[in-house]
Amino acid sequence: MSLPIINLEKLHSSDFEIQSEEIQKLDSACREIGFIYLVDHGIPQAVIYRMFRVIKDYFDQSFSEKRKIEITKSRNHRGYGFLGEEQLDESGQEDWKETFDMALDIPIDHPSAIEYPSMYGPNQYPDFPEFKETFLEYYSEAFKASQKLLTSVAVALKEPANTFTKHFNTHVSALRAIHYPPRPNPDHDNGAGAHTDYGCVTLLLQDSVGGLQVKHKTKGWIDAPPVEGALVVNIGDLMQRWTNDSYVSTSHRVAASNENVHRYSIPFFVEPDYETKVKCLPNSQSDSNPPKYPQVMAGDWIRSRFDATYAYRTEEN
Numbered sequence: 013m014s015l016p017i018i019n020l021e022k023l024h025s026s027d028f029e030i031q032s033e034e035i036q037k038l039d040s041a042c043r044e045i046g047f048i049y050l051v052d053h054g055i056p057q058a059v060i061y062r063m064f065r066v067i068k069d070y071f072d073q074s075f076s077e078k079r080k081i082e083i084t085k086s087r088n089h090r091g092y093g094f095l096g097e098e099q100l101d102e103s104g105q106e107d108w109k110e111t112f113d114m115a116l117d118i119p120i121d122h123p124s125a126i127e128y129p130s131m132y133g134p135n136q137y138p139d140f141p142e143f144k145e146t147f148l149e150y151y152s153e154a155f156k157a158s159q160k161l162l163t164s165v166a167v168a169l170k171e172p173a174n175t176f177t178k179h180f181n182t183h184v185s186a187l188r189a190i191h192y193p194p195r196p197n198p199d200h201d202n203g204a205g206a207h208t209d210y211g212c213v214t215l216l217l218q219d220s221v222g223g224l225q226v227k228h229k230t231k232g233w234i235d236a237p238p239v240e241g242a243l244v245v246n247i248g249d250l251m252q253r254w255t256n257d258s259y260v261s262t263s264h265r266v267a268a269s270n271e272n273v274h275r276y277s278i279p280f281f282v283e284p285d286y287e288t289k290v291k292c293l294p295n296s297q298s299d300s301n302p303p304k305y306p307q308v309m310a311g312d313w314i315r316s317r318f319d320a321t322y323a324y325r326t327e328e329n
Contacts, residue, residue, distance in 0.1 A: 014049075015226070015236055015244070016041040020157065021052040023164040039168035046247035046262035047226050049239050050161065050215070055153045057241075059146075060217060063189075066146045067276055070138060071110060071191040081136035083113060087129050089186075089318060090114055091136035095193070100207035100265075107204045108195055108268045114147055115186045124182050128286050130318075131184050131311050151187045154215055154280040158185070161213065161245065162282070169255060170295045176212060176254075179284035184311060185211070186283065192223065192275035195268035203266035203275070209248040210317045211283035211310075216244040221275040227263040236264075250284070250313060253305045256296040286311030 018041065022034035041048045071078070081091040093111040100107055114135045118125050125132040137144045159177050166175040192203045203223060218224060224236040224244065236244055252261040269275050288310040292303035 015045065015047050017049045017051060017239070017242065018245075019052045020050055020054065020160055020164075024160060035164060035168050038164060042165070042168070042247055042259040044260075045226065045228060046252075046260035047236065047264070048245050049242040050157075050245045051239075051242045053157045053215075053243050054160070055150070055157055055217075055243075059150050059153055062142070062146050063150050063217070063278055064219065064276060066140075066142055067112070067189040067191070067278070070112065070140055070143060070189075071276075073140075078110070078138070081138055083111075083136075086133075086136055088115075088125070088131055088133035090134070092138075100205040105200060105202040105205070107202060108200055109190050109192045109203055109266075111191075112189045113186055114151070114188075115184060116182065118182070124286065128311055128315075131286055131315055132182070147187060147189075150278070151280070154187065155180075155185060155282075157243075158213065158215055158280065158282040161215075165213070165251075165259075169258075169293060171293055175293070176284070179288040179310075181285055183285050184283045184314060186281045188279050188281070190277045190279070192266065192269045192277075194271050194273055201268050203268040206263050206265040208261040208263055209246060209281060210250065210314045211248040211281050212251045212254075213248055213282045214246050215280040215282065216246070217278040217280075218244065219276045221269070221273060223267045223269065223275055224277075225265050225267065227265075229260075233265075248281075248283075249317075250290050250310055253290050253308065254293055254296070256292045256301065256304055258296050283314055284310050 018038050022030050025031040078092045083091040083093045090113055095110050096106040117135045118132050120133055162176040163173050166173050218238050220238050222237045225233045226236050228234050247259045247261050249261045251259050289307055290310050291307040297303050
């Protein structure tokens with residue numbers, strides 16, 4: 013079994029029949045598995061190539077060089093995360109990966125950074141050729157693709173087209189680069205533990221190595237191998253809450269890399285403004301299907317998941 017393939021350009025086609033057919037495919041996929049391959053997403057291939065080149069060169073540096081921007085030095089979770097820092101499956105092994113995280117670069121005296129210092133603020137960038145410029149360009153391109161997709165998601169749910177996009181002004185969407193080095197020993201099979209994502213949707217760019225697995229509700233764990241020119245997109249927890257479980261936030265994991273194998277991936281976590289009030293959408297509830305979740309502020313939810321995943325944040329709180 014493979015994930016459904018959805019074409020972003022068809023979702024916005026001027027031909028009503030083409031658009032409607034693709035919207036229906038998107039809606040079915042979000043209800044049945046919560047994962048898709050997204051093609052014709054609009055992110056230039058040149059930017060993608062540059063991202064992979066830059067992150068490979070960056071992670072090839074010495075540990076002492078990378079940790080100059082260690083994430084534990086950032087109050088708002090930006091910078092370098094070393095091997096074993098994260099444990100997505102709280103009952104399993106630590107994740108065998110290293111990471112770099114960034115988001116909107118906001119001055120420390122910005123009102124949002126003052127009000128929510130653990131979620132807003134400045135990024136930490138390494139002193140590394142092309143790094144900042146490349147990440148900012150990819151962040152911008154991925155954000156544009158995400159907003160087109162969220163517009164289509166709203167239409168699929170029979171809600172106003174701006175239902176989600178109106179909440180992305182001072183958003184907390186995060187871009188991450190991940191390096192999965194060869195597993196430390198034969199028994200350590202966990203690259204990234206089983207988990208769901210926290211926000212609305214995630215746009216994942218993966219290299220050609222593979223290793224991503226998705227938990228199908230009847231078929232167990234299925235592989236989601238790379239597809240040339242496609243992003244892997246999945247529904248997150250906030251979208252599941254918004255849609256009253258109609259759209260599913262599905263558990264997924266990454267197998268640790270084998271000997272002499274290095275894997276790289278670039279997820280873009282699409283997360284709204286901190287103060288977005290997430291509650292059941294009108295067309296996702298009825299007398300026979302009342303809201304299952306209480307209203308939650310988006311930033312509070314995401315921050316709580318960060319705190320549960322990262323030991324250093326728990327120690328500070």
